[in-house]
Amino acid sequence: MVLGDIKIELVQKSIKNLHLSVLPPHGDVRIAAPMHLSKETIRLYAISKLSWIRKQRKKIQSQRRESKREFINKETHYFQGRKYLLRIIEANEPARIVVNKKHIDLHIRPNTPTSQRQRIMNQWYRRELKELIPAYIKKWEKKIPVKVRDFGVKQMKTKWGTCNIEARRIWLNLELAKKPLHCLEYIVVHEMIHLLERKHNDRFISYLNKYMPGWETYREELNQLPISNRN
Numbered sequence: 001m002v003l004g005d006i007k008i009e010l011v012q013k014s015i016k017n018l019h020l021s022v023l024p025p026h027g028d029v030r031i032a033a034p035m036h037l038s039k040e041t042i043r044l045y046a047i048s049k050l051s052w053i054r055k056q057r058k059k060i061q062s063q064r065r066e067s068k069r070e071f072i073n074k075e076t077h078y079f080q081g082r083k084y085l086l087r088i089i090e091a092n093e094p095a096r097i098v099v100n101k102k103h104i105d106l107h108i109r110p111n112t113p114t115s116q117r118q119r120i121m122n123q124w125y126r127r128e129l130k131e132l133i134p135a136y137i138k139k140w141e142k143k144i145p146v147k148v149r150d151f152g153v154k155q156m157k158t159k160w161g162t163c164n165i166e167a168r169r170i171w172l173n174l175e176l177a178k179k180p181l182h183c184l185e186y187i188v189v190h191e192m193i194h195l196l197e198r199k200h201n202d203r204f205i206s207y208l209n210k211y212m213p214g215w216e217t218y219r220e221e222l223n224q225l226p227i228s229n230r231n
Helices: 039-048 050-061 114-141 174-178 179-195 203-213 213-223
Strands: 006-015 021-024 028-034 074-078 081-090 096-099 103-108 150-154 162-165 170-172
Touching: 006 039, 006 050, 021 050, 028 039, 039 050, 074 114, 074 174, 096 114, 103 114, 114 150, 114 170, 114 174, 114 179, 162 179, 170 174, 170 179, 174 179, 179 203, 179 213
Parallel strands: 006 028, 081 103, 150 170
Antiparallel strands: 021 028, 074 081, 096 103, 162 170
């Protein structure tokens, strides 16, 4: 569906209500609509929301983006929602990372290339997430009537998390290591609720409202945080 300069992805499925979304990082517009609605009805609905759509697209497209990282001294990096300056410390010893009040100290061997510096940082981020996630799963398994068999961490371009319902496995985006802890917890809960309801429908939203009132605030915060450029 096209309205002027705006392309809208339309998905019709077995839901009760229309759902309009403007998605980061580029402001893509998506409408999920009940099967019984005609294309013309959906089009008129979209036209009525054009002002809101343009406002949201402008807001998303003006958000800050992290520039491509070079992993050099005094470069800004994020960890658990806080901003740190990177400090490169060269020595002939195994690589390691130390976090202090203002800095992330990256201990590396001399002449370590940028690609390897990035790999070391990502491996550290992954370890940190894997230390945190089990406690969140255990906490929410006591509240949500589901059991998570496994979890994983991987780089994802468009989603903060996914859920393999058949395997009862949840996946979390590596980028969440950079975000505030309550945002990580929200995504864990979001994916666990998919074990109760596969789709993002009214039933899914009602579960979110029941188990994590105010979840919209966390979702909004995630959408407002800097987004890393990915190769």
